[in-house]
Amino acid sequence: xxxxxxxxxxxxxxxxxxxxxxxxxxxxxxxxxxxxxxxxxxxxxxxxxxxxxxxxxxxxxxxxxxxxxxxxxxxxxxxxxxxxxxxxxxxxxxxxxxxxxxxxxxxxxxxxxxxxxxxxxxxxxxxxxxxxxxxxxxxxxxxxxxxxxxxxxxxxxxxxxxxxxxxxxxxxxxxxxxxxxxxxxxxxxxxxxxxxxxxxxxxxxxxxxxxxxxxxxxxxxxxxxxxxxxxxxxxxxxxxxxxxxxxxxxxxxxxxxxxxxxxxxxxxxxxxxxxxxxxxxxxxxxxxxxxxxxxxxxxxxxxxxxxxxxxxxxxxxxxxxxxxxxxxxxxxxxxxxxxxxxxxxxxxxxxxxxxxxxxxxxxxxxxxxxxxxxxxxxxxxxxxxxxxxxxxxxxxxxxxxxxxxxxxxxxxxxxxxxxxxxxxxxxxxxxxxxxxxxxxxxxxxxxxxxxxxxxxx
Ligand code: GDP
Ligand code: MG
Numbered sequence: 001x002x003x004x005x006x007x008x009x010x011x012x013x014x015x016x017x018x019x020x021x022x023x024x025x026x027x028x029x030x031x032x033x034x035x036x037x038x039x040x041x042x043x044x045x046x047x048x049x050x051x052x053x054x055x056x057x058x059x060x061x062x063x064x065x066x067x068x069x070x071x072x073x074x075x076x077x078x079x080x081x082x083x084x085x086x087x088x089x090x091x092x093x094x095x096x097x098x099x100x101x102x103x104x105x106x107x108x109x110x111x112x113x114x115x116x117x118x119x120x121x122x123x124x125x126x127x128x129x130x131x132x133x134x135x136x137x138x139x140x141x142x143x144x145x146x147x148x149x150x151x152x153x154x155x156x157x158x159x160x161x162x163x164x165x166x167x168x169x170x171x172x173x174x175x176x177x178x179x180x181x182x183x184x185x186x187x188x189x190x191x192x193x194x195x196x197x198x199x200x201x202x203x204x205x206x207x208x209x210x211x212x213x214x215x216x217x218x219x220x221x222x223x224x225x226x227x228x229x230x231x232x233x234x235x236x237x238x239x240x241x242x243x244x245x246x247x248x249x250x251x252x253x254x255x256x257x258x259x260x261x262x263x264x265x266x267x268x269x270x271x272x273x274x275x276x277x278x279x280x281x282x283x284x285x286x287x288x289x290x291x292x293x294x295x296x297x298x299x300x301x302x303x304x305x306x307x308x309x310x311x312x313x314x315x316x317x318x319x320x321x322x323x324x325x326x327x328x329x330x331x332x333x334x335x336x337x338x339x340x341x342x343x344x345x346x347x348x349x350x351x352x353x354x355x356x357x358x359x360x361x362x363x364x365x366x367x368x369x370x371x372x373x374x375x376x377x378x379x380x381x382x383x384x385x386x387x388x389x390x391x392x393x394x395x396x397x398x399x400x401x402x403x404x405x406x407x408x409x410x411x412x413x414x415x416x417x418x419x420x421x422x423x424x425x426x427x428x429x430x431x432x433x434x435x436x437x438x439x440x441x442x443x444x445x446x447x448x449x450x451x452x453x454x455x456x457x
Pocket of ligand 1: 017018019020021022023024025026133134135136137200201202203204
């Protein structure tokens with residue numbers, strides 16, 4: 001029997017795909033259209049995530065006549081910058097994401113990061129749908145704003161329809177080469193074995209109703225177990241940020257359970273477990289007020305799934321990409337502290353104990369893990385003596401400078417997707433510590449290798 005609406009939490013959806021395929025624009029399209037039409041209707045741009053209430057999805061999909069079939073309270077779409085964080089969130093938050101949208105540009109077909117995303121999704125067994133985006137780019141396309149895709153396609157000339165079919169067939173073949181069966185969603189009779197393609201335009205909105213409905217229907221049909229609301233808190237730290245007037249805050253995704261103001265929480269920190277209590281649970285104001293810097297809505301409690309900003313004392317050294325735990329009345333804080341630090345321990349154990357090697361620094365525990373793994377591969381083989389998470393500060397430069405006397409080329413910081421403070425850059429120059437920065441792992445290796453080769457000459 002179907003679960004009552006109140007028993008299900010909102011599914012969490014992540015957008016993936018090659019750069020410039022329209023991932024951000026697709027989100028803008030869903031949010032923006034509603035605002036433009038004055039139907040903001042409770043859509044809140046949450047932290048690193050956008051929450052679409054069921055009422056809104058119902059409204060956006062009404063042309064598809066699917067009113068009665070929505071059982072989830074809404075849909076939480078994770079809007080992570082780059083999918084590096086998604087990688088670690090998935091592996092850590094164990095099921096943070098219930099479903100994904102893999103975006104493919106209809107004019108380009110499968111591209112390198114499409115395939116990379118695809119492999120990630122396969123590896124983690126994540127369900128996904130394919131948005132075949134930019135249909136409006138087909139030569140001669142006649143736009144009907146926000147129309148269901150079947151209706152939109154019917155209005156096209158024979159030439160446009162032919163070009164659409166030709167490109168679709170090519171892309172289906174490309175997916176087959178990757179070992180995947182795909183099919184237009186409304187022709188797909190074997191959901192689960194054959195992946196569904198939804199043609200969309202993030203500019204003119206065709207196919208967006210179909211995409212929303214497919215996401216909701218698919219998740220609530222096949223994931224009732226996973227989506228059943230539970231009181232056990234499952235929560236992952238997305239980002240650690242300093243906010244004016246609030247100090248250091250953490251942005252989290254609450255996957256399940258309820259968080260309350262005043263809850264005692266434990267978070268993984270660079271210097272050990274952080275035990276603190278929630279001072280404020282914040283979400284930004286609805287769309288209109290979003291531009292007013294620094295104003296947030298306060299909540300006494302928030303139910304999953306949601307993106308939330310938490311303020312509390314002592315969060316300065318919290319590590320993004322790790323789990324947040326709530327200490328319940330029957331819990332032993334010491335046990336929870338130990339559990340919290342397990343993620344960190346496994347990463348620490350991978351550092352070279354000989355003490356000779358470069359220092360590496362990344363934005364999240366997950367990206368640090370990825371970087372360490374890469375540096376270990378035989379083709380790369382760069383020893384690491386120190387790690388850190390977050391921006392490069394003077395103390396990190398000091399730490400790296402220890403190598404100057406042992407092995408000069410290791411007096412180096414490989415900084416992956418993090419900022420370097422001006423003071424630490426100055427200090428590095430003064431001391432002779434090299435800092436290489438990149439947001440792609442391979443580029444760090446290239447820079448370091450060029451530096452070593454140069455030293456040898
Ligand atoms: P992302 O890198 O995947 O997030 O891609 P963006 O959302 O930033 O989009 C990249 C570019 O493609 C931007 O110039 C968008 O305006 C454009 N774009 C995205 N979606 C569409 C679409 O459906 N149709 C057209 N014509 N352009 C699009
Ligand atoms: Mg983008």
